[in-house]
Amino acid sequence: MRQIFLLLFSIFSFAQQTQKVDFKTAYGNISINAVEKKVYGSVKYIFELKEALDTIKIDAQRMTFTDVKINNEEVNFINSGKTLNLFEGFKKGKNTLVFSYEAFPKQTMYFNTQINNLQIWTQGQGKYTSHWFPSFDDVNEKVVFNMNITFDKEYNVLSNGILKEVYKFNDKKIWKYEMQKPMSSYLLAIAIGDFRNKVLASKSGIPLQLFIQPKDTAKFEPTYKYSKEIFDFLEKEIGVKYPWKIYKQIPVEDFLYAGMENTSATIFSEDFVVDDIGFNDRNYVNVNAHELAHQWFGDLVTAKSGKHHWLQEGFATYYALLAERQVFGDDYFYHQLYRSSLQIRNASKTDTIPMMNEKASSLSFYQKGAWALHYIRETIGPKLFQKAVQNYLKKYQFKNVETEDFLDEIKKVASIFDTEIFKKTWLEDYQFPIEISNALLKKNQFLQTLFETQQLRDNSFAENNENYKAILNSTAFYPVKTEIIYQLKDVKFEEKKELIELAMQTNDLKVRQAIAEFTDEIPIEFKSNYETLLDDASYETKEIAFMNLWKNFPESRNEYLLKAQNWIGGNDKSLRILFLTFSVLSSNVESQDKTNYYNELVEYTSSKYETSVRENAILNAFTINDKDIIVLRNLVTTTTHYKWQFSKFGREKIRELLKFEVHRSLFQNMLPTLSENEKYQLQKLLIEK
Numbered sequence: 146m147r148q149i150f151l152l153l154f155s156i157f158s159f160a161q162q163t164q165k166v167d168f169k170t171a172y173g174n175i176s177i178n179a180v181e182k183k184v185y186g187s188v189k190y191i192f193e194l195k196e197a198l199d200t201i202k203i204d205a206q207r208m209t210f211t212d213v214k215i216n217n218e219e220v221n222f223i224n225s226g227k228t229l230n231l232f233e234g235f236k237k238g239k240n241t242l243v244f245s246y247e248a249f250p251k252q253t254m255y256f257n258t259q260i261n262n263l264q265i266w267t268q269g270q271g272k273y274t275s276h277w278f279p280s281f282d283d284v285n286e287k288v289v290f291n292m293n294i295t296f297d298k299e300y301n302v303l304s305n306g307i308l309k310e311v312y313k314f315n316d317k318k319i320w321k322y323e324m325q326k327p328m329s330s331y332l333l334a335i336a337i338g339d340f341r342n343k344v345l346a347s348k349s350g351i352p353l354q355l356f357i358q359p360k361d362t363a364k365f366e367p368t369y370k371y372s373k374e375i376f377d378f379l380e381k382e383i384g385v386k387y388p389w390k391i392y393k394q395i396p397v398e399d400f401l402y403a404g405m406e407n408t409s410a411t412i413f414s415e416d417f418v419v420d421d422i423g424f425n426d427r428n429y430v431n432v433n434a435h436e437l438a439h440q441w442f443g444d445l446v447t448a449k450s451g452k453h454h455w456l457q458e459g460f461a462t463y464y465a466l467l468a469e470r471q472v473f474g475d476d477y478f479y480h481q482l483y484r485s486s487l488q489i490r491n492a493s494k495t496d497t498i499p500m501m502n503e504k505a506s507s508l509s510f511y512q513k514g515a516w517a518l519h520y521i522r523e524t525i526g527p528k529l530f531q532k533a534v535q536n537y538l539k540k541y542q543f544k545n546v547e548t549e550d551f552l553d554e555i556k557k558v559a560s561i562f563d564t565e566i567f568k569k570t571w572l573e574d575y576q577f578p579i580e581i582s583n584a585l586l587k588k589n590q591f592l593q594t595l596f597e598t599q600q601l602r603d604n605s606f607a608e609n610n611e612n613y614k615a616i617l618n619s620t621a622f623y624p625v626k627t628e629i630i631y632q633l634k635d636v637k638f639e640e641k642k643e644l645i646e647l648a649m650q651t652n653d654l655k656v657r658q659a660i661a662e663f664t665d666e667i668p669i670e671f672k673s674n675y676e677t678l679l680d681d682a683s684y685e686t687k688e689i690a691f692m693n694l695w696k697n698f699p700e701s702r703n704e705y706l707l708k709a710q711n712w713i714g715g716n717d718k719s720l721r722i723l724f725l726t727f728s729v730l731s732s733n734v735e736s737q738d739k740t741n742y743y744n745e746l747v748e749y750t751s752s753k754y755e756t757s758v759r760e761n762a763i764l765n766a767f768t769i770n771d772k773d774i775i776v777l778r779n780l781v782t783t784t785t786h787y788k789w790q791f792s793k794f795g796r797e798k799i800r801e802l803l804k805f806e807v808h809r810s811l812f813q814n815m816l817p818t819l820s821e822n823e824k825y826q827l828q829k830l831l832i833e834k
């Protein structure tokens with residue numbers, strides 16, 4: 146999984162059931178009712194009893210069961226509300242269990258009804274698949290899952306593995322998916338929506354099935370740019386054939402994370418569905434490679450417990466970085482390593498939990514994990530590193546692993562590499578080995594130049610002028626140049642004029658964006674040059690420049706509005722929302738137009754839109770009028786959203802407003818119009834303190 150936000154990772158496993166019983170194959174026949182938000186169906190499990198056992202448990206949260214049979218005989222069972230407990234009818238050796246069930250999943254399966262565009266999808270890591278399908282919260286139980294899913298015929302239904310058949314059944318369709326190999330239950334997934342797709346083939350012949358919503362077909366190319374290259378690269382770099390028969394990638398709206406590596410069916414956030422301009426601001430390349438790397442590290446070999454979680458996230462992060470190195474080059478690669486080293490060093494000032502601990506931070510599991518692997522690879526060389534990884538993957542394929550299993554394979558190919566010291570330094574010490582990492586970073590010439598340029602901060606402008614000029618004229622990677630722009634921040638424009646013009650002429654988006662950002666006051670002589678930033682191929686640059694110009698040149702506001710009138714921006718509609726806000730606040734816009742613009746802005750605060758649009762629109766609408774009853778009503782609906790980052794935003798905003806008596810009574814008066822859940826959330830906020 147690639148997380149945007151930190152998440153505490155924990156794995157709960159009950160008393161080693163896997164040692165005595167082995168669940169082999171699951172056949173699920175399920176229907177999903179989107180109106181009732183209900184899942185129901187029948188399940189067949191084939192399992193082998195290896196040792197006598199009183200009770201066999203299947204995780205099942207708040208479900209009901211009927212027709213429970215083992216080996217064709219109806220059996221008694223106990224439903225604890227968390228597990229289905231079986232205690233009779235099974236024997237040593239092979240057994241068949243069948244049952245019917247119903248579930249109202251409160252989490253793990255999400256029903257997204259925004260934009261009149263239904264999407265249903267699951268997220269099984271950090272949550273439990275047992276909320277919608279009776280399965281195993283213990284990652285050590287690996288099962289071959291085969292799912293038949295019934296749903297309305299207008300939609301696509303996607304799940305793990307090969308689609309064997311789709312057939313019509315009244316106004317519905319039944320989608321039959323088949324897997325060949327076992328996996329942990331948290332990797333079981335369903336995604337339902339209106340999707341188109343395109344199939345590419347990897348060099349090795351694996352079908353790469355790339356999905357997109359019909360409204361986004363124009364964004365297909367930039368969204369999936371480099372997908373095939375990344376796949377071919379990782380298969381070669383890892384040195385083990387992709388372990389599954391097909392690879393699907395599905396973007397969904399208001400996803401909880403950046404992406405999730407469900408076996409053979411990655412689900413990722415609509416935030417990464419971008420056009421050519423959006424690609425420059427935020428692209429899918431890293432997440433694409435990260436989730437793909439998990440198909441080996443996580444899905445093929447799975448960490449036995451949270452303590453060894455770095456075996457998944459560290460590997461996925463590192464191989465994603467290697468794939469990006471292939472796409473964006475060495476300087477990019479080293480710059481990312483450098484940036485993550487700064488983050489880890491900074492965090493280790495307050496975070497003293499080492500990486501080999503289930504409570505370690507995401508930064509440790511992901512970035513420090515990647516650094517630890519970089520250290521091994523640089524020390525023993527890429528060939529031996531690959532050999533060890535190959536042996537490790539082959540030895541433990543479709544099984545579970547712990548840190549020692551990997552280190553043993555390193556030891557076998559490179560006996561001089563001291564895995565004990567490695568473990569102490571990288572995995573068991575919370576501190577980041579600065580000297581070792583700095584030595585590795587200095588292998589890259591660009592980073593050396595960056596470090597030298599950072600040293601210039603201590604000199605006077607006059608001393609640096611020539612140096613600056615030389616660097617800006619060079620082909621150096623952009624961070625060296627943005628460092629200069631940063632250093633020039635407080636220098637008088639007269640003095641830095643030539644350098645800024647030089648930097649503008651680099652036509653490097655990042656360098657120009659730094660100028661947009663670090664120029665608060667725009668001198669009149671720089672105005673027309675600065676205005677060219679409005680045409681840059683970056684929504685972020687356009688937004689910064691638009692705001693800055695608006696502030697600096699009130700007399701030109703009409704021109705800017707004219708320029709921005711057809712802009713939309715990325716998925717969050719940042720430029721459209723800014724245009725609407727400025728238009729309403731402007732003294733020169735006709736009042737009828739203002740009304741229309743304001744109404745459009747208010748519309749974006751409603752639950753028809755993605756959370757990124759709503760958040761933006763709510764904040765902007767409040768700068769115009771924070772007592773608009775429609776916006777306040779839409780703000781209350783945020784508190785019941787499944788996306789916790791968004792409901793948190795809503796609650797915090799309401800708390801701020803509740804400090805004012807006028808808002809308090811506006812919210813009070815709203816209570817009778819709210820749904821039960823919204824009423825509950827708002828009342829909780831009203832009685833705080």
Ligand SMILES: [Zn+2]
Binds near residue numbers: 435461
């Ligand atoms: Zn991950």
